[in-house]
Each structure stands twice: as structure tokens, then as C-alpha cells.
Amino acid sequence: MTAPSLTNAQIRFLRGQAHGLKAMLQVGGKGVTPALVAEVGQALEDHELIKVKVAATDRDERDALIGAIADGAGAALVQRIGHTAVLYRPSRDKRQIVLPRA
Numbered sequence: 001m002t003a004p005s006l007t008n009a010q011i012r013f014l015r016g017q018a019h020g021l022k023a024m025l026q027v028g029g030k031g032v033t034p035a036l037v038a039e040v041g042q043a044l045e046d047h048e049l050i051k052v053k054v055a056a057t058d059r060d061e062r063d064a065l066i067g068a069i070a071d072g073a074g075a076a077l078v079q080r081i082g083h084t085a086v087l088y089r090p091s092r093d094k095r096q097i098v099l100p101r102a
Contacts, residue, residue, distance in 0.1 A: 003076045004090060010099045014049060014078045017097065018086040023053040027065055037072035044075055044089040048097045052085050 006014070024043050027036060043050045052069060056062040066085045070077045075087040090097070 003070060003074055004088070006076050006078070006088070006099075011078055013100050014088050014097075015086065018049055018051060018078060021049065021051050021086075023051040023084055025050070025052045027052065027054045027056075027069065029055070032065055032068040032072065037069065040069055040073040040075070040087070041089075044073055044087060045091050045093075048091050048095070049078070049086065049088050052087060054083050054085065056083075 024047070025036070025039060030036075040050070040052065052066070054062050054065050056065055062083065063080075066077060066080060069075075069085070070087055073087065073089065075089040078086040078088050080086070088097075
């Protein structure tokens with residue numbers, strides 16, 4: 001599954017939408033497992049926009065984990081601040097978020 005490509009305006013819009021969200025999932029010491037990717041995929045299908053908290057101390061390791069999660073779930077990385085990443089993927093069945101055109 002390929003990640004949706006987003007324009008700068010769409011990224012700004014999604015960052016604003018994500019501002020009030022709480023982190024739904026936490027990635028712990030086990031790293032990125034198929035079960036975690038499936039959980040992220042289901043959360044994206046239900047909500048389209050989620051926050052994921054990554055508990056890695058090393059910045060490069062955090063970036064790699066976030067990239068692996070986004071790739072595995074077919075999601076676009078909207079924003080990463082510290083240990084928290086915002087992921088977006090439109091729902092197949094029930095689209096809730098309407099993105100600005102450009």
C-alpha cells in the first residue's frame with residue numbers, strides 16, 4: 001500500500017487537525033512488529049489521522065521506527081515532534097477528513 005502524497009497546504013491542514021489529538025499507540029522495546037503495523041493500519045482506517053508515540057531514545061532510531069511504521073501501514077508522515085509522530089491515511093470505506101485542494 002502506497003502512502004498518499006500531500007501538498008504543503010494539506011500538511012498544514014492536517015497538522016491543525018491533529019493538534020488536539022492524544023497519542024493512540026505507543027511503540028515500545030519490541031519495535032515495529034507485524035501486530036503493531038496491523039494495529040496502526042486499523043487505527044488509520046477508523047480515524048484517518050492518528051498520533052503515535054515512539055519510546056526510542058536515539059533520534060535516528062526514532063526516525064527509522066516512524067518510517068517503518070508509516071511504510072508498513074501505507075500512511076503519510078504529517079509531522080514528527082520529539083517522540084510523537086502524526087500519520088494520515090484516508091479510509092477506504094468512510095472518509096471523514098476532507099483535504100483542501102491545493
